[in-house]
Amino acid sequence: MTIRVLIADDQGMVRTGFTVFLDAQPDIEVVGEAVNGREAIERIAELRPDVVLMDVRMPVMDGLAATREILSPGPREESGERGERTGSGEDDGRPPKILILTTFDLDDYVYEALRAGASGFLLKDASAQQLAEAVRVVAAGEALLAPSVTRRLIAEFARVGPQRPRVRLDGITERETEVLVLIAKGRSNQEIAEELVLSEQTVKTHIGRILAKLNLRDRAQAIVYAYESGLVRPGE
Incomplete structure (x- = not known):
């Protein structure tokens, strides 16, 4: 198409x-x-x-x-x-x-x-x-999102983002939570796969499920969501 x-x-x-x-x-x-x-x-x-x-x-x-x-x-x-x-x-x-x-x-x-x-x-x-x-x-x-852009986004959350208490998200599994945290920290799919000892295809599958469950459009929204929900806090 x-x-x-x-x-x-x-x-x-x-x-x-x-x-x-x-x-x-x-x-x-x-x-x-x-x-x-x-x-x-x-x-x-x-x-x-x-x-x-x-x-x-x-x-x-x-x-x-x-x-x-x-x-x-x-x-x-x-x-x-x-x-x-x-x-x-x-x-x-x-x-x-x-x-x-x-x-x-x-x-x-x-x-x-x-x-x-x-x-x-x-x-x-x-x-x-x-x-x-x-x-x-x-x-x-x-x-x-180039790595430099992701780093900039994280820096902006550290500067102006709300300092929310850490939370656990309902609706996604523990493994999906781990993947979302690493996305928010600017990791690529390959880096996430290496850190969690998974295949890249499995990482992609987890990301797709995270987006669907949390009603997010894409990886960019996932990063914003992770910080604004308090799942990840700047500087950690």
């Missing part, structure tokens, strides 16, 4: 460059562009893309505000109503995945963007191949 992409960036050269490369991929189609967050919201309603490449710093409405509005639950989502998607894609009633475009991986917007529901970050100087792979990763429902 073709992945439908919308590019929201106020720099024409960025939009053009991304469009040229992504349209050359056999499984990706750029269905539209936007020059600010407000236009992105309007174009998403019209075009129903699967993935939005969202710049942070844009006029009229920035990428953070647009991400919050796009991913906030609306009447359609709450009622389960299915809408129509223009073009060749089919709308399942869910909002698109948001991939934040940033100039620096230590951007101050990391914490707020992930809390708003973004699925990950992509540096604007990423290679063409990294760009295509990033689109595929978030379209598949996974989070795109």
